[in-house]
Amino acid sequence: MSYRIVDPEPVTEDEGRDVEPRPFDRRLSADLRVTAFELCEIRLPAGESTVRHDHVGDRVEDVYVVLGGAGWLVLDDVKVPLAAGQCVAVDTGHQRFMLAGPRGLEFLAINAPGRAAPSDPRRPRAGVLARLRKVSRM
Template identity: 40%
Template sequence: MPFRIVDQGDLTVGRGPHPAASPFEKRVGEAIGISAFGLYQIELPAGEETVAHDHRDDGAEDAYAITGGHGWVVVDGEETAVAPGQFIGVEVESVRHLRAGPEGMTFLAVCASLAP
């Protein structure tokens, strides 16, 4: 078959290869056979957060799409509230992580390296 469809309920949860891998991520890209970039769905429970990291070593860019709940993106120590329908792009050198609010937060993360 020239394409793959995967239901989010069928994805396993656990740490992947990304520097900010968390026990709350679902590795969507792997499940659908995408290898040009990392694609993850992260379901953070209330008060949980991803690992603070930057991409100075690998030159990768991160983008996030908030799909449920509320929380904060923390970039270089500065917290900014985020909500469903918002998209976030973070520069390679900046240290970033996301933290869920009291009801938790779900988001998609895309990570792509600029290096060949």
């Protein structure tokens, strides 16, 4: 099949993630059968937040696309205001979480393995990421 359409309401259970799934997280990448990146739709009610995390160990890059509402990206304890229509990318080494404002916050989270510079000793060799993914699913 050349395309897949997924309704974000009845999504697959969020298995294999580093963080515990929350009732307002919808992991779309599994149902879309996308393997190059993770795609989640998150609908935070007013005052709710995502889990504080960083990606120092796994070097995953995060991009957030705000679809509706407003709130903050809390980056190393600094609140960065966000509103519908904005996109933000976060470096791997920073602690971050999203916090919904009074109207709630709806956004897409796109996560993908970062590409380290060729001279970076932390850069995985070809095939290492594929093997790690296979092992983590067992």
